Amino acid sequence: MLVLDANILIRAVLGTRVLWLLRTCAERGEYVAPDSAFREAREELPVILERRAMPVAPGLTTLGAIGELVRTIEFETYAPMEALARQRLARRDQDDWPVLASALVLGYPIWTEDTDFFGCGVATWTTDRVELYLAKPVS
Secondary structure (H helix, E strand, C coil): CEEHHHHHHHHHHHCCCHHHHHCHHHHHEEEEEHHHHHHHHHHHHHHHHHHHCCCCHHHHHHHHCCCCCCCCHHHHHHHHHHHHHHHHHHCCCCCHHHHHHHHHCCCCHHHHHHHHHHHCCEEEEEEHHHHHCCCCCCC
């Protein structure tokens, strides 16, 4: 029951905390991310990994495996909310509109480290606090 931003997908590859949360809290609900977030992660990961002198292939393989834990939301699903999402992100990062639009369509909060979503009318959770959300009793 969370929409993941691309930075969370990237953190799931680079670190341990996000991937651990995705795996251990999977029974708490659904994780989703717009197709654009996966595309952004696939584009940015090689640059980040090369900068850290880390092999790229295993990182992209891990991202592919994360796709088994996080359902992809296709453009057609979130596109109807584009105008509203862009309006709410005015003077912020307009490239983030698919994440917000997905959250608006599905009624899910957003898991991100990006402050551009704060104050956009959708609950936003960061990794250091998301475990509190995931610990809620399932209704």
